[in-house]
Amino acid sequence: MKIKNSLSVLNKKKKIIFCKKCVNSSLRPRLKFDKNGVCYSCLYSIKKHQKINWKKREQELLYLLDKHRSKNGKHDIIVPSSGGKDSGYVAHILKHKYGMNPLAVSWAPGLYTKIGWLNLMAFCKKIDTFIYVPNRELHSKLSRIAFEEFGDIFQPWQYGMEAYPQKIAIKFNIPLVMYGENQWVEYSGGHLDEEGGENTLIRRKLNQNLRVKSGVDKLIQIGIKKKIFNKNYLKKNMLVDDYRLPSENEASANKTKSYFFSYFKKWIPHQNYYYAAENCGLNCDIERTEGTFTKYASLDDKLDEIYYYFQYLKFGFGRCTSDASCEIRDGYISRKEGVNLVKLYDGEFPLRYLKDSLEYMKMNRKQFDKIVEKFRNKYIWKKNKFKKWELRHKVK
Ligand SMILES: [Zn+2]
Structure with a gap:
């Protein structure tokens, strides 16, 4: 998300609307109506449930997998994974229905939750998994910089999760990388054409630029300016390179291709959970996740809630x-129920x-509260008569 630009285009004159079918608002970056x-x-979603010929899409998947399926037991496809429901579903079905030999690649979250770690361990019993824990001190510093500057505590994790599976594919000469859903299509719907199923390097770079401008190097530059890192940090610390996407030369020499599974198979998160619970030993949390009603999605990182x-x-x-x-889109609840939730x-x-989370970022509550107010978008918030912050526009 291009935070500064996104905020600057919001003003009181911009008409804020809510979707007639779901509860999305027009403030969601990149979403059109x-x-x-x-x-x-x-x-x-209408196209997904009613129009797309999923049998034909599965044929496309089979054609792709048949070309790359290993005959000697070597890993032939990488599934970027946190051990959650979506990667559990993708990796397991690739292995057991389509006869592939997947290697899951997991870039550790900032702070594992207990349930996230247990689920990842259960996942590892079924699927070969490469877990990489980037230097905790570096990751904590990068997270704090991203949080203070962009209000986005996840930036460093997102860089790593985007880049590292690609690097492992190159290192071990694995021909395919299979991501879960194409979020642009499923959740932003900025364009109804799906660009095919391929997740190209150009698309990934564009995604990084949209979300985070210039990648990890921007955070390092800020860190040097703030004296969190010394000037020679980039030269001496090759670990930073793990956060960068491979170069075009590296990627094209290797010929690894990346795809979204949601292009080939109808993507329904609720069903992914049931599949992963049954086949990968996935458990939901004992209580609902803060800020929502679910207890089965994105459970692995304690920093999630702040994000x-x-x-x-x-x-x-x-x-x-x-x-x-x-x-609502997948038909599990009505819009009215959604509004109430x-x-x-x-x-x-x-x-x-x-x-x-504060301990992880070496930050106190006062500093945290200051950042909260720094990123509160005053175009959409107002103080009510009790002097409490309230959104100007709420879904009805
Ligand atoms: Zn909608």
């Missing part, structure tokens, strides 16, 4: 809006792991 007030994500809370401060929608929209849980303050 048609003339009837329906978001493009819902339009794609989604900041999305709420910047764009006025939290994790519950995204989860409810998804469940948003009212109940969206933007809930991230208390559960706050202490751990």
